[in-house]
Amino acid sequence: MSTLIDAPPAVRLTGITKRYPGVVANSDINLSVRRATVHALVGENGAGKSTLMKTLFGLHQPDEGTIEIDGQARTFASPADAIAAGIGMVHQHFMLADNLTVWENVVLGAEPTSSGRLDGARARRDIEAIAQRYGLGVDPRALVEELGVGARQRVEIIKVLYRGARILILDEPTAVLVPQEVDELFGNLADLKAEGLTIIFISHKLDEVRAIADEITVIRRGTTVGTADPRQVTNRQLAEMMVGSALPVPELRESTVTDREVLRLRGVRVAGVGRDVLSDIDLSIRAGEVVGIAGVEGNGQAELVDAIMGLEPVADGAVELAGRDVTRLSTLRRREAGVGFIPEDRHRQGLLLEATLWENRCLGFQTRRPAARGMFLDRAAARADTRRIVEQFDVRTPGIDVLAAALSGGNQQKLIVGREMSGDPALLIASHPTRGVDVGAQAAIWDQLRNARAAGLAVLLISADLEELIGMSDTLRVILRGRIGPPLDPRTVTPESLGVAMTGGHEAGGPDLPDTAGTDRPEQPGQAGVVGSADRVAESDLGTAGGSLSARKVTE
Structure with a gap:
């Protein structure tokens, strides 16, 4: 033990500076990570966390500063150099083919061979052993394109473990894991730490950071603010260090629900391979109402969103928008009819990463103003409206x-939210709208949803957090095995009981949920008391659109 204490830090970054055109x-930045510890790195989106870790992983070189690994100065010209030095990185956004x-994805670049040929059987055995040991269940033979976001994240983690890294950089590793996997991951991180491995843990979930980290370093606007002891700091104190303000609270106040029905699903059925993925779905959302959907991965959330958007064919039933049957309309026609869509996976479904911000503003609006004037693209109007979104939604960009x-991921998300809430949509499908964003961006997105709700927007909310679902919904529904349960009142539902319903625990003698719906949500001045520093009860991946659900109980 004394040898470990006397040893130099596993990672020491001194005076790291990285500039891009127009941006520092x-x-x-100074960062010191002790060996065999979990060191958390927190900060708002755009604070520079990912840039710093990409520097450590050799994805780019710093303009100034030094990197030391186990007391030795190192220069990484590429990730291969970092991997050779025992560093592995699990990226927030997937690096998979x-x-x-x-x-094939796991062994790419580190292929095992036998007699000069690729030894696929050995690779699959090794991967199955790693997956079993660390509770990261995936089928080695499955095509990545067929996997949900949760499974993709597990593949990324397996890639790092397969290469035997001694220093692990985990960028938002729990964002898409189900509850058991989060618990197992945390247990495995403790085991890895006991074996001498060092983990740098980046997360926006402050309660998770405090639960797993030995030390926490806060970065704000590209520089280090300080290091905190997770046993002596609260979520609110961390939030203030990150963004200079208190932890935001997801809550709705006065009711804005009207009698005007915007979305109606009547007996919707979506067929899958060998079984229905959605069965007899009846759902109604009215103007000024937020309906939250809670469920565990694979229970039909992604298919529900796809059926409403026209991305998945409906075998039976009808999808109606403002009294109009849109079941057979294309996705474009549904968007033109007033459907906005915030996807869970912003990179795969929300953005063209190699296009400019104003070009991304045009996506989904290519037949409407301000992106189009008749048959032609209106560049001037699109650019002007992009500037409006950047200013109104605080998208930090040069x-x-x-x-x-x-x-950064959070600023990409704010751009998408701004785009989808433009043009006065009648219905907004918000699938994991605050996934991977910091507390400041969360507050901004919640404010925009509240304002749009007050103006009559109907919202279908699938969230990354049960606190968010409970706090931001007028009505809650649980989806289980492709069926939607009765309406629930967020004023009486607890995260614990909702988490039980998500897993079907109430069917096996677990606690029953209240069956009263929050059809008209009165003013709730004490709502802020439902959240705070919290412990995770349950967390669930939401399937192919990406994201997780977490339930927390109040401890403050």
């Missing part, structure tokens, strides 16, 4: 001509 992403299988890939 990192400025004189969709047209390859799981095992300009609208930068590529979407240059923005």
